[in-house]
Amino acid sequence: MTKIQLYDTTLRDGAQGEGVNFSLEDKVLIARRLDEMGFDFIEGGYPLSNPKDTEFFQRLAKEPLKRSRLCAFGMTRRRGVKAADDPGMKALADSQAPVITIVGKTSDFHVAEVLRVSEQENLDMIAETIAHFIGLDRQVIYDAEHFFDGWKRNPEYAAQTIKAAADAGAMLIAMCDTNGGSLPEEVARITKEAAAAVSIPLGIHTHNDAELANANSLASIDAGAVQVQGTINGLGERCGNADLISVAANLMLKKSGYEVLDPKQIERLTELSGFVYEVGNLLRRNNQPFVGPSAFAHKGGMHVHAVNRVAESYEHIPPESVGNRRRVLVSELSGRSNIIATTTKLGLAEDPALMNAVLEEVVRRENEGYQYEAAEASFALLVKRLADQFTPHFELVKYHVATESRGGAALTEATVKLLIHGADGQDQVEHRVAEGDGPVNALDGALRKALSGRFPQLREMSLVDYKVRVINSEAATAASVRVVIESRDADGETWGTVGVHENVIQASWEALVDSIEYKLCKDAAGS
């Protein structure tokens, strides 16, 4: 077995991604999680570039990582100064990180056109910067920028740059496909040529601009690289870095002869992926390989049928091996197999007339803009209604919600009047008012006030996400909107509900009511 080191740069290269904005706390949380899972190296940031990164290293110096080695990232010294006099070197040394990652130029084109120094000065910058940190008793990883492009232009000079790094004491050369434009066959060939040029280990750092970051990482490892640099969920500038989740899963589950993480930790990859999205408050990529919510979701009727018969027929690995799960989606394309899978879960008998009614209703509602794929609770209620198994716990008489702004402060107030059906057949009217931070929050508050006397268990349920999508985007604010709400109760179960209406308030109301009715049905069935 060959040990392949995982070098995570979510906190540095990942933070360069569009829309990515980690707070200091976010960075610490992610570093602790990666440490706990046994990632070999964690690149924490670029201390010179912003005060947040400087503070991050101070925090970790006080309370160091347990298993992972912490890396601070920086560039080679500036031209014409001594390494010891360069403020960048000082910031790196002050970070107290045990590993310093230094990026330098490989390509004679970049040396001449971007750095604008002589080829010899570039070699000196690399060697002196690395020697400086070796002198300070740090380990040094050398990131060879534009490595493959440089090697293709001028392999002799490119080889000199990494030899300078190796001779100066670097522990490893990371070959960076900085622009993300290399092809796997090039990466494999040049990895072998580089391995012949230096005697220290090689790593691979890829970007996804040609949709080949994962393939290029695997190709380089097959050709001899022993470290892979990347980010969780493939975050990163432009099209992102290699997704360490995909690379690790491929190496451990699909290829043979490689050791990456403890197999128990591979089962936590789905959790890790979700954790980084949540902490960074980022939109999930549903169809992300291995760990996305759609990665083992079956929609085509033919597929659903076969998956029910033999799981591996449409699954390349068992979903559990990466901590994911199989899902069967409800959609007009899916045919009866999907609906049967759902109704069976609800404990209903197979009934062809019900199947037809459900299928017809789903098609009708999908045409209006409903989507049940993320709203399994609303779908369950729809099936129960059509099966005559549903009695609503309450009915709306009216609601009213108003927001007023005057002098910068916005105030929202909602009133809700409900008819609540009692277990004894006695109905009661509740009319309540609540303020809120916005219309949906105020409506939710008034609705709960009206219901919580009769249904105290609603106190243990909360809304965890709220999404609004314009359905016909050409008409914008006058078009239909789809609202999806995710709720969670005390035992950690989450469920999604959906509402569609021209008016976002009414669509939100629909989704709120479904969420509460689902919770009440669920508790009634469980008791």
Place this chain on the structure above:
Amino acid sequence: MTKIQLYDTTLRDGAQGEGVNFSLEDKVLIARRLDEMGFDFIEGGYPLSNPKDTEFFQRLAKEPLKRSRLCAFGMTRRRGVKAADDPGMKALADSQAPVITIVGKTSDFHVAEVLRVSEQENLDMIAETIAHFIGLDRQVIYDAEHFFDGWKRNPEYAAQTIKAAADAGAMLIAMCDTNGGSLPEEVARITKEAAAAVSIPLGIHTHNDAELANANSLASIDAGAVQVQGTINGLGERCGNADLISVAANLMLKKSGYEVLDPKQIERLTELSGFVYEVGNLLRRNNQPFVGPSAFAHKGGMHVHAVNRVAESYEHIPPESVGNRRRVLVSELSGRSNIIATTTKLGLAEDPALMNAVLEEVVRRENEGYQYEAAEASFALLVKRLADQFTPHFELVKYHVATESRGGAALTEATVKLLIHGADGQDQVEHRVAEGDGPVNALDGALRKALSGRFPQLREMSLVDYKVRVINSEAATAASVRVVIESRDADGETWGTVGVHENVIQASWEALVDSIEYKLCKDAAGS
């Protein structure tokens, strides 16, 4: 040059993706666009599976495609019946599509466990189905399902299935990596072995479950396949199909010796990608290779600096070659280079004090949840304000917006009272009311009524998209929300604005006001 055929299955396999739901009109629009761009084959659907697909083929029979060949998709005949008696075969024949694509089993495991027929019966099903359509004067493409998995298990039987298809008259065998779990080295090796087994051309059909759909397509083509099947934007079940955009761009722009589309059409790939997202009302993947809005967006200060010096330093291809464009993002990480790029565009002189003020304000606002990456108009206003170059055209005195629901109907009314600054120094008060389909629509209506006497040019501007995002998702409806509005005016220019507030109404108001102020500034500068 080797001609590689593009076989698009966006309308069939792509429609299996979670959240994908094409209407009949959507399907026709997409087919016409692909036809216009010269895709070789367009798979329109699975006529037996749903009435929408049946209708689609009727529409295209009346008004056929001009350049592309239309394909109808179906399975081999059922076991134990004659092809002519099978309703699936009849639906395919009725489609009038010139090409019939038949999917059949390659793997002895699936023959035994899923299909539950003898190995010989499976060969007969393949041969008789294909012969049936050859007899009806159609061309037949044979999709060999689970091809690579089947070949790895039992290469002799797998070879028999494709020989049966070739002998029956199929024009091409498409090797399907149905579960998406194969590795490039396996795909390359098995493609060569399959090419030795049959004398008709081979195609490749991959899925992205191991994040290798693109790499596997390229590996198979390098090994001899001459057709690639995939979808626009990689839509498709689970993790999606191969993205034909990435495959075509790689073959045309990065590899040599292949001919795919007319080079003029490669420049339309970004437009095509956006078109399919818009028509299907799907969320774009911002960091999509080649054509995503982030694909050539630069955020890291070091990168921005270098890109301004030499474009190719951080770009693997010129963005224009696929119809995309370079963007410089505003963010705390980016340093001064990014801000200078934006202020220069606004015609402001380089001023270090202004740079500092902007940087500080951006950092402060990003901490509150603002994101300027999709809100360039709000950022321009922020810079103008800090440069003392901005005088608001109007001020809010108060607004009030209320939604009431009673008996199922939801009514929304908004009032807006503004102080409007006249060009002559005279202020005027306008107090207006409007109804709307929701609170933002009603506020927008009242705001325009109040302003349009003084600023008639606002009539030519409209809102084209409206997005809401909860920023701290744990607190849901009580958390801050970010609203992003996209507006467009008569000459087609679009601009984004952002608002952040605990109250979605107030956040929307902020973004609405920025959008209108931006339009008024822009027109004033242009006049």
